[in-house]
Amino acid sequence: MASSPTRIAVLSLEGCVASSVMGPLDVFAMANLLSRDVGMSAPFEAELVSPGGRPAKSFHGLELMAARVPKPGERFDVVLVPAMVGGLEEVLGERVLTRWLKAQHARGAKLAAVCAGAFVLAETGLLEGREATTHWGLAQRFAARYPGVRLKPELLLVDQDDVLTAGGITAYLDLCLHLVAKQASPELAALCAKMLLVEPGRRLQGPYAVHSAPRDHGDVAVLRAQEWLEAHYQGPVTLAAAAEAASLGARTLLRRFQKATGDTPLDYVQRLRVEAARRMLETSPRTVEDISQAVGYADTTSFRRRFKARTGLTPDAYRRRFALR
Structure with a gap:
């Protein structure tokens, strides 16, 4: 000193x-x-x-x-x-x-x-x-x-x-x-x-980070794919289905989506699911298992792993820190 x-x-x-x-x-x-x-x-x-x-x-x-x-x-x-x-x-x-x-x-x-x-x-x-x-x-x-x-x-x-x-x-x-x-x-x-x-x-x-994907990229087809993914992330999602919604081929969508948003379509889905889970953990008393199912994960273990990878916290630790009591 x-x-x-x-x-x-x-x-x-x-x-x-x-x-x-x-x-x-x-x-x-x-x-x-x-x-x-x-x-x-x-x-x-x-x-x-x-x-x-x-x-x-x-x-x-x-x-x-x-x-x-x-x-x-x-x-x-x-x-x-x-x-x-x-x-x-x-x-x-x-x-x-x-x-x-x-x-x-x-x-x-x-x-x-x-x-x-x-x-x-x-x-x-x-x-x-x-x-x-x-x-x-x-x-x-x-x-x-x-x-x-x-x-x-x-x-x-x-x-x-x-x-x-x-x-x-x-x-x-x-x-x-x-x-x-x-x-x-x-x-x-x-x-x-x-x-x-x-x-x-x-x-x-x-x-603390909140996912906010760019929407002003000017690619109308990618925007259609984003909107489709945001409406369907809770269920099974495939690249082919997202490409069909965008009226593009799968390889073309993958290339253009990543250029416009920084994510692949399937990474985008993971972000949407984790964001939805975060909101539920903050505002509802539902169990982690229920939340996992609600946002599109059939396997709770996989959900816990992906949630921690995105946020740095387990779902339970996240709820303890951020729940609106």
Whole structure:
């Protein structure tokens, strides 16, 4: 542990999610408050910073006026890029921000990002050839824009030592607790997690991801096949039947369907079945066996295996975590 506090800059950016700005400041302040309980002095100096020197508004209009403009040549130990909803393209076009982040990294700062903040880090080129994550709903857009990044959308947190990325918006909690453990101590991170009522050790986004297949691909025949599969996934499904509904040959449908949606027709069916099962597990008291049959699986063992492969959780574990009680 360093003898001097870890200096953390939380960035104030237009269109940010306010909780991913103020939340990290709260976590690091809580760590300072609790540090005496584990026998250490306050380990963090965290503040709101605006490299561009102008006030920003969150995506719902909250003005973030207290940000400090960093001094020329000033170095932080950690720079945290918040989540953003809206205004992302404008932020990605801010060359001043990109240059500042690259300069901080060159001076030894760790760069961290939450959710869409990973796009901002990717603009610097520092993620090229390296692993990163972002919100599962942004994964396709990210992969298309930054093909050189080894995207791991199934992971909630990716730590490349000098560059860290976290998944969805509230993954700032996981990221900040990870930084507390890394920069201060695991004992302090565990204590913060208990005080903040945060489940530590989350690593996967799979249980939270919602299947949303592209429908704006422009292939009318594939869209007909999608609609047919969505209406018939509970029963026996064959490639030939889907191809007939699309008025295409089976091989042609397979090629065009995969190009348009990223899935084969039969993989698409598995996604539909798992999504339907998830909704039932969240909202109904039906047994796993009943749900398995209802969504099209004759064999419950096969259903359990496929469900865990898609979500990272068994059906029973998924229900315990997400059921609407």
